[in-house]
Amino acid sequence: MTTYAVTGASGQFGRIAVTDLIEAGIAPGDIVALVRTPEKIADLAARGVVVRTADYADEASLRAALAGVDVLLLVSSSEVGQRVAQHANVIEAAKTTGVSRIAYTSVLRADTSELVLAPEHKATEELLRASGIAFTLLRNGWYIENYLGQIEQQKAAGEIVGAAGDQPISAATRADFAAAAVATLVGEGHENAIYELGGTPFTMSDVAAALSQATGTNIVYRDVTPDELAAGLQAVGLDAGTAGFVAALDVASKRGDLYTESRDLETLIGRPSTPLAEAVAAAV
Ligand SMILES: NC(=O)c1ccc[n+]([C@@H]2O[C@H](COP(=O)([O-])OP(=O)(O)OC[C@H]3O[C@@H](n4cnc5c(N)ncnc54)[C@H](OP(=O)(O)O)[C@@H]3O)[C@@H](O)[C@H]2O)c1
Numbered sequence: 001m002t003t004y005a006v007t008g009a010s011g012q013f014g015r016i017a018v019t020d021l022i023e024a025g026i027a028p029g030d031i032v033a034l035v036r037t038p039e040k041i042a043d044l045a046a047r048g049v050v051v052r053t054a055d056y057a058d059e060a061s062l063r064a065a066l067a068g069v070d071v072l073l074l075v076s077s078s079e080v081g082q083r084v085a086q087h088a089n090v091i092e093a094a095k096t097t098g099v100s101r102i103a104y105t106s107v108l109r110a111d112t113s114e115l116v117l118a119p120e121h122k123a124t125e126e127l128l129r130a131s132g133i134a135f136t137l138l139r140n141g142w143y144i145e146n147y148l149g150q151i152e153q154q155k156a157a158g159e160i161v162g163a164a165g166d167q168p169i170s171a172a173t174r175a176d177f178a179a180a181a182v183a184t185l186v187g188e189g190h191e192n193a194i195y196e197l198g199g200t201p202f203t204m205s206d207v208a209a210a211l212s213q214a215t216g217t218n219i220v221y222r223d224v225t226p227d228e229l230a231a232g233l234q235a236v237g238l239d240a241g242t243a244g245f246v247a248a249l250d251v252a253s254k255r256g257d258l259y260t261e262s263r264d265l266e267t268l269i270g271r272p273s274t275p276l277a278e279a280v281a282a283a284v
Helices: 012-023 038-046 059-065 083-097 118-131 151-157 174-186 204-215 226-235 240-255 264-269 276-283
Strands: 004-006 031-035 050-053 071-074 101-107 134-140 159-162 193-197 220-223
Touching: 004 012, 012 031, 012 038, 012 174, 031 038, 031 059, 038 050, 050 059, 059 083, 071 083, 071 174, 083 101, 083 118, 101 118, 101 174, 118 134, 134 174, 151 159, 151 204, 159 204, 159 226, 174 193, 174 264, 193 264, 204 220, 204 276, 226 240
Parallel strands: 004 031, 004 071, 031 050, 071 101, 101 134, 134 193, 159 220
Antiparallel strands: none
Protein backbone atom coordinates (compact mmCIF):
# COMPACT_ATOMS: atom_id res chain seq x y z
CA MET A 1 0.00 0.00 0.00
CA THR A 2 1.32 3.42 -1.01
CA THR A 3 0.47 6.59 0.86
CA TYR A 4 0.25 9.72 -1.28
CA ALA A 5 0.42 13.32 -0.13
CA VAL A 6 -0.45 16.56 -1.89
CA THR A 7 0.70 19.98 -0.69
CA GLY A 8 -1.39 23.09 -1.35
CA ALA A 9 -4.44 20.85 -1.27
CA SER A 10 -6.70 23.81 -0.51
CA GLY A 11 -5.54 25.50 -3.72
CA GLN A 12 -7.12 25.03 -7.10
CA PHE A 13 -4.45 22.65 -8.47
CA GLY A 14 -3.99 20.64 -5.27
CA ARG A 15 -7.72 20.13 -4.82
CA ILE A 16 -8.06 18.71 -8.35
CA ALA A 17 -5.05 16.44 -7.75
CA VAL A 18 -6.60 15.01 -4.57
CA THR A 19 -9.94 14.32 -6.26
CA ASP A 20 -8.14 12.83 -9.29
CA LEU A 21 -6.24 10.48 -6.96
CA ILE A 22 -9.57 9.28 -5.56
CA GLU A 23 -10.91 8.86 -9.10
CA ALA A 24 -7.76 6.89 -9.98
CA GLY A 25 -8.82 4.37 -7.34
CA ILE A 26 -6.62 5.42 -4.44
CA ALA A 27 -8.46 4.93 -1.15
CA PRO A 28 -9.13 8.36 0.44
CA GLY A 29 -7.52 7.07 3.64
CA ASP A 30 -4.25 6.63 1.69
CA ILE A 31 -4.25 10.28 0.60
CA VAL A 32 -2.80 12.95 2.88
CA ALA A 33 -3.81 16.53 2.08
CA LEU A 34 -1.43 19.14 3.45
CA VAL A 35 -3.02 22.53 4.10
CA ARG A 36 -2.64 25.64 6.22
CA THR A 37 -6.38 25.96 6.71
CA PRO A 38 -8.16 22.62 7.15
CA GLU A 39 -11.63 24.22 6.99
CA LYS A 40 -11.06 24.93 3.29
CA ILE A 41 -11.12 21.22 2.47
CA ALA A 42 -13.74 19.99 4.93
CA ASP A 43 -15.48 18.38 1.95
CA LEU A 44 -12.39 16.26 1.18
CA ALA A 45 -12.06 15.30 4.85
CA ALA A 46 -15.71 14.21 4.74
CA ARG A 47 -14.78 11.89 1.86
CA GLY A 48 -12.14 10.26 4.06
CA VAL A 49 -9.03 12.10 2.92
CA VAL A 50 -6.49 12.51 5.73
CA VAL A 51 -6.08 16.24 6.33
CA ARG A 52 -2.94 17.49 8.07
CA THR A 53 -1.97 21.04 8.84
CA ALA A 54 1.41 22.25 7.63
CA ASP A 55 2.95 25.53 6.56
CA TYR A 56 5.75 25.66 3.99
CA ALA A 57 7.52 28.09 6.30
CA ASP A 58 7.49 25.66 9.25
CA GLU A 59 9.64 22.57 8.70
CA ALA A 60 8.53 20.91 11.93
CA SER A 61 4.90 21.07 10.81
CA LEU A 62 5.93 19.53 7.49
CA ARG A 63 7.82 16.69 9.19
CA ALA A 64 4.78 15.82 11.26
CA ALA A 65 2.47 16.05 8.25
CA LEU A 66 4.64 13.82 6.04
CA ALA A 67 4.92 10.94 8.51
CA GLY A 68 4.20 7.69 6.68
CA VAL A 69 3.99 9.32 3.26
CA ASP A 70 5.60 7.48 0.32
CA VAL A 71 4.88 9.59 -2.76
CA LEU A 72 4.53 13.36 -2.49
CA LEU A 73 3.13 15.89 -4.94
CA LEU A 74 4.82 19.17 -4.06
CA VAL A 75 2.60 21.82 -5.60
CA SER A 76 4.77 24.92 -5.87
CA SER A 77 3.93 27.60 -3.35
CA SER A 78 2.06 30.69 -4.44
CA GLU A 79 4.26 32.95 -2.28
CA VAL A 80 6.61 34.16 -5.02
CA GLY A 81 9.98 35.26 -3.61
CA GLN A 82 9.80 32.88 -0.65
CA ARG A 83 9.43 29.69 -2.59
CA VAL A 84 12.98 28.35 -2.57
CA ALA A 85 13.18 28.41 1.23
CA GLN A 86 9.66 27.02 1.51
CA HIS A 87 10.27 24.20 -0.95
CA ALA A 88 13.59 23.46 0.77
CA ASN A 89 11.65 22.95 4.00
CA VAL A 90 9.35 20.45 2.30
CA ILE A 91 12.28 18.55 0.75
CA GLU A 92 14.20 18.45 4.05
CA ALA A 93 11.11 17.19 5.86
CA ALA A 94 10.58 14.56 3.16
CA LYS A 95 14.18 13.37 3.58
CA THR A 96 13.69 13.03 7.33
CA THR A 97 10.42 11.14 7.06
CA GLY A 98 11.56 8.82 4.26
CA VAL A 99 9.41 9.94 1.34
CA SER A 100 10.48 7.82 -1.64
CA ARG A 101 9.52 10.15 -4.50
CA ILE A 102 8.56 13.79 -4.96
CA ALA A 103 6.72 15.09 -8.01
CA TYR A 104 7.13 18.85 -8.31
CA THR A 105 5.12 21.36 -10.35
CA SER A 106 7.85 23.34 -12.10
CA VAL A 107 7.78 25.49 -15.21
CA LEU A 108 8.65 24.85 -18.87
CA ARG A 109 12.43 24.47 -19.37
CA ALA A 110 13.03 25.67 -15.81
CA ASP A 111 16.79 25.20 -16.13
CA THR A 112 17.22 27.46 -19.17
CA SER A 113 14.10 29.64 -19.27
CA GLU A 114 14.46 33.43 -19.03
CA LEU A 115 10.96 33.65 -17.55
CA VAL A 116 11.00 35.85 -14.46
CA LEU A 117 9.42 33.02 -12.43
CA ALA A 118 11.90 30.36 -13.57
CA PRO A 119 14.79 30.90 -11.10
CA GLU A 120 12.77 29.69 -8.09
CA HIS A 121 11.73 26.58 -10.00
CA LYS A 122 15.28 25.95 -11.21
CA ALA A 123 16.59 26.27 -7.64
CA THR A 124 13.91 23.88 -6.38
CA GLU A 125 14.76 21.36 -9.09
CA GLU A 126 18.41 21.55 -8.00
CA LEU A 127 17.40 20.92 -4.37
CA LEU A 128 15.41 17.90 -5.48
CA ARG A 129 18.31 16.48 -7.48
CA ALA A 130 20.63 16.97 -4.49
CA SER A 131 18.17 15.42 -2.03
CA GLY A 132 18.75 11.81 -3.07
CA ILE A 133 14.97 11.33 -3.23
CA ALA A 134 13.59 10.18 -6.58
CA PHE A 135 11.89 13.07 -8.34
CA THR A 136 9.44 13.72 -11.15
CA LEU A 137 9.64 17.18 -12.68
CA LEU A 138 6.31 18.39 -14.00
CA ARG A 139 7.38 21.42 -15.99
CA ASN A 140 3.99 22.99 -16.52
CA GLY A 141 3.18 25.60 -19.12
CA TRP A 142 0.72 28.38 -18.42
CA TYR A 143 -2.82 27.66 -17.24
CA ILE A 144 -5.47 28.57 -19.84
CA GLU A 145 -7.38 29.97 -16.87
CA ASN A 146 -4.76 32.75 -16.63
CA TYR A 147 -6.38 34.24 -19.75
CA LEU A 148 -9.96 33.95 -18.54
CA GLY A 149 -10.10 36.12 -15.43
CA GLN A 150 -11.26 39.35 -17.06
CA ILE A 151 -13.96 38.29 -19.45
CA GLU A 152 -16.49 40.95 -18.38
CA GLN A 153 -14.01 43.81 -18.84
CA GLN A 154 -12.88 42.39 -22.18
CA LYS A 155 -16.47 42.09 -23.35
CA ALA A 156 -17.14 45.69 -22.34
CA ALA A 157 -13.99 46.94 -24.06
CA GLY A 158 -14.36 44.67 -27.11
CA GLU A 159 -10.67 43.89 -26.88
CA ILE A 160 -7.88 42.09 -25.10
CA VAL A 161 -4.79 44.24 -24.79
CA GLY A 162 -1.42 42.53 -24.54
CA ALA A 163 2.18 42.48 -25.66
CA ALA A 164 2.50 38.78 -26.50
CA GLY A 165 2.35 39.32 -30.26
CA ASP A 166 1.23 36.38 -32.36
CA GLN A 167 3.58 33.92 -30.68
CA PRO A 168 1.89 30.57 -30.00
CA ILE A 169 1.39 29.67 -26.32
CA SER A 170 1.14 26.03 -25.20
CA ALA A 171 -1.23 26.63 -22.29
CA ALA A 172 -3.51 23.93 -20.92
CA THR A 173 -6.19 23.77 -18.28
CA ARG A 174 -5.24 23.38 -14.64
CA ALA A 175 -7.25 20.15 -14.68
CA ASP A 176 -5.15 18.73 -17.53
CA PHE A 177 -1.89 19.56 -15.73
CA ALA A 178 -3.27 18.04 -12.51
CA ALA A 179 -4.32 14.90 -14.40
CA ALA A 180 -0.76 14.59 -15.74
CA ALA A 181 0.64 15.00 -12.25
CA VAL A 182 -1.62 12.30 -10.86
CA ALA A 183 -0.72 9.96 -13.76
CA THR A 184 2.92 10.21 -12.68
CA LEU A 185 2.04 9.71 -9.01
CA VAL A 186 0.10 6.49 -9.47
CA GLY A 187 1.93 5.20 -12.56
CA GLU A 188 5.23 3.42 -12.82
CA GLY A 189 8.50 4.46 -14.42
CA HIS A 190 8.39 8.18 -13.57
CA GLU A 191 11.45 8.17 -11.28
CA ASN A 192 13.83 11.01 -12.16
CA ALA A 193 11.75 11.85 -15.23
CA ILE A 194 11.39 15.36 -16.60
CA TYR A 195 8.20 16.29 -18.43
CA GLU A 196 7.71 19.45 -20.47
CA LEU A 197 3.97 19.90 -20.30
CA GLY A 198 1.93 22.05 -22.67
CA GLY A 199 -1.39 21.95 -24.48
CA THR A 200 -2.28 22.59 -28.12
CA PRO A 201 -0.74 25.99 -28.92
CA PHE A 202 -2.87 29.08 -29.52
CA THR A 203 -2.23 32.79 -29.97
CA MET A 204 -3.84 35.69 -28.14
CA SER A 205 -5.89 36.33 -31.29
CA ASP A 206 -7.22 32.79 -30.89
CA VAL A 207 -8.21 33.63 -27.31
CA ALA A 208 -10.07 36.71 -28.56
CA ALA A 209 -11.82 34.65 -31.23
CA ALA A 210 -12.81 31.96 -28.73
CA LEU A 211 -14.14 34.60 -26.33
CA SER A 212 -16.08 36.25 -29.17
CA GLN A 213 -17.63 32.93 -30.06
CA ALA A 214 -18.52 31.99 -26.48
CA THR A 215 -19.86 35.41 -25.44
CA GLY A 216 -21.51 36.48 -28.70
CA THR A 217 -19.55 39.74 -28.43
CA ASN A 218 -16.90 40.83 -30.90
CA ILE A 219 -13.60 40.83 -29.00
CA VAL A 220 -10.30 41.45 -30.79
CA TYR A 221 -6.71 41.17 -29.62
CA ARG A 222 -4.76 44.46 -29.72
CA ASP A 223 -1.02 44.10 -29.44
CA VAL A 224 0.90 46.98 -27.83
CA THR A 225 4.45 47.49 -26.60
CA PRO A 226 5.34 46.26 -23.10
CA ASP A 227 5.62 49.90 -21.94
CA GLU A 228 2.19 50.72 -23.32
CA LEU A 229 0.76 47.62 -21.66
CA ALA A 230 2.29 48.52 -18.28
CA ALA A 231 1.06 52.12 -18.57
CA GLY A 232 -2.45 50.94 -19.45
CA LEU A 233 -2.53 48.60 -16.48
CA GLN A 234 -1.41 51.39 -14.16
CA ALA A 235 -4.12 53.62 -15.59
CA VAL A 236 -6.73 51.08 -14.42
CA GLY A 237 -5.27 50.93 -10.92
CA LEU A 238 -2.43 48.40 -10.85
CA ASP A 239 0.68 49.48 -8.98
CA ALA A 240 3.84 49.98 -11.04
CA GLY A 241 5.46 46.75 -9.81
CA THR A 242 2.50 44.55 -10.67
CA ALA A 243 1.97 46.26 -14.04
CA GLY A 244 5.65 45.77 -14.89
CA PHE A 245 5.46 42.13 -13.83
CA VAL A 246 2.45 41.46 -16.04
CA ALA A 247 4.15 43.21 -18.97
CA ALA A 248 7.30 41.14 -18.38
CA LEU A 249 5.24 37.96 -18.59
CA ASP A 250 3.94 39.06 -21.99
CA VAL A 251 7.51 39.79 -23.11
CA ALA A 252 8.39 36.25 -22.06
CA SER A 253 5.36 34.93 -23.89
CA LYS A 254 6.36 36.76 -27.09
CA ARG A 255 9.89 35.31 -26.72
CA GLY A 256 8.38 31.83 -26.74
CA ASP A 257 8.98 30.98 -23.08
CA LEU A 258 5.41 29.63 -22.79
CA TYR A 259 5.62 27.48 -25.91
CA THR A 260 6.70 23.86 -26.19
CA GLU A 261 6.57 21.28 -28.94
CA SER A 262 6.60 18.50 -26.37
CA ARG A 263 3.62 16.13 -26.40
CA ASP A 264 4.33 14.93 -22.85
CA LEU A 265 1.03 16.28 -21.55
CA GLU A 266 -1.19 14.32 -23.91
CA THR A 267 0.99 11.23 -23.51
CA LEU A 268 0.61 11.34 -19.72
CA ILE A 269 -3.14 12.02 -19.73
CA GLY A 270 -3.80 9.60 -22.58
CA ARG A 271 -5.91 12.03 -24.60
CA PRO A 272 -5.55 15.40 -26.35
CA SER A 273 -5.42 18.41 -24.03
CA THR A 274 -8.71 20.25 -23.46
CA PRO A 275 -9.30 22.59 -26.44
CA LEU A 276 -9.12 26.34 -25.82
CA ALA A 277 -12.72 26.78 -27.01
CA GLU A 278 -13.97 24.23 -24.45
CA ALA A 279 -12.08 25.91 -21.59
CA VAL A 280 -13.35 29.33 -22.68
CA ALA A 281 -16.94 28.10 -22.94
CA ALA A 282 -16.70 26.62 -19.43
CA ALA A 283 -15.40 29.92 -18.04
CA VAL A 284 -18.07 31.96 -19.81
N1 LIG B 1 1.31 27.48 -14.57
C1 LIG B 1 0.60 28.55 -14.27
O1 LIG B 1 0.02 29.22 -15.13
C2 LIG B 1 0.47 28.96 -12.83
C3 LIG B 1 -0.39 30.02 -12.51
C4 LIG B 1 -0.52 30.37 -11.17
C5 LIG B 1 0.19 29.68 -10.22
N2 LIG B 1 1.01 28.66 -10.57
C6 LIG B 1 1.78 27.88 -9.58
O2 LIG B 1 1.07 26.68 -9.37
C7 LIG B 1 0.69 26.56 -7.99
C8 LIG B 1 -0.67 25.95 -7.90
O3 LIG B 1 -1.59 26.76 -8.58
P1 LIG B 1 -3.02 27.04 -7.99
O4 LIG B 1 -3.81 27.61 -9.09
O5 LIG B 1 -3.53 25.85 -7.25
O6 LIG B 1 -2.71 28.18 -6.90
P2 LIG B 1 -3.63 28.58 -5.65
O7 LIG B 1 -5.05 28.24 -5.93
O8 LIG B 1 -3.31 30.00 -5.35
O9 LIG B 1 -3.13 27.65 -4.47
C9 LIG B 1 -1.93 27.87 -3.81
C10 LIG B 1 -1.84 26.90 -2.64
O10 LIG B 1 -0.60 27.12 -1.97
C11 LIG B 1 -0.88 27.14 -0.58
N3 LIG B 1 0.13 27.89 0.15
C12 LIG B 1 0.60 29.12 -0.13
N4 LIG B 1 1.51 29.48 0.80
C13 LIG B 1 1.58 28.43 1.67
C14 LIG B 1 2.35 28.20 2.86
N5 LIG B 1 3.20 29.13 3.34
N6 LIG B 1 2.20 27.02 3.48
C15 LIG B 1 1.35 26.09 3.02
N7 LIG B 1 0.59 26.25 1.92
C16 LIG B 1 0.71 27.42 1.26
C17 LIG B 1 -2.23 27.81 -0.48
O11 LIG B 1 -2.79 27.57 0.78
P3 LIG B 1 -4.00 28.48 1.39
O12 LIG B 1 -5.25 27.92 0.81
O13 LIG B 1 -3.88 28.26 2.84
O14 LIG B 1 -3.73 29.90 0.97
C18 LIG B 1 -2.96 27.09 -1.62
O15 LIG B 1 -3.40 25.83 -1.20
C19 LIG B 1 0.79 27.98 -7.45
O16 LIG B 1 1.02 27.97 -6.07
C20 LIG B 1 1.94 28.55 -8.24
O17 LIG B 1 3.19 28.15 -7.70
C21 LIG B 1 1.15 28.28 -11.85
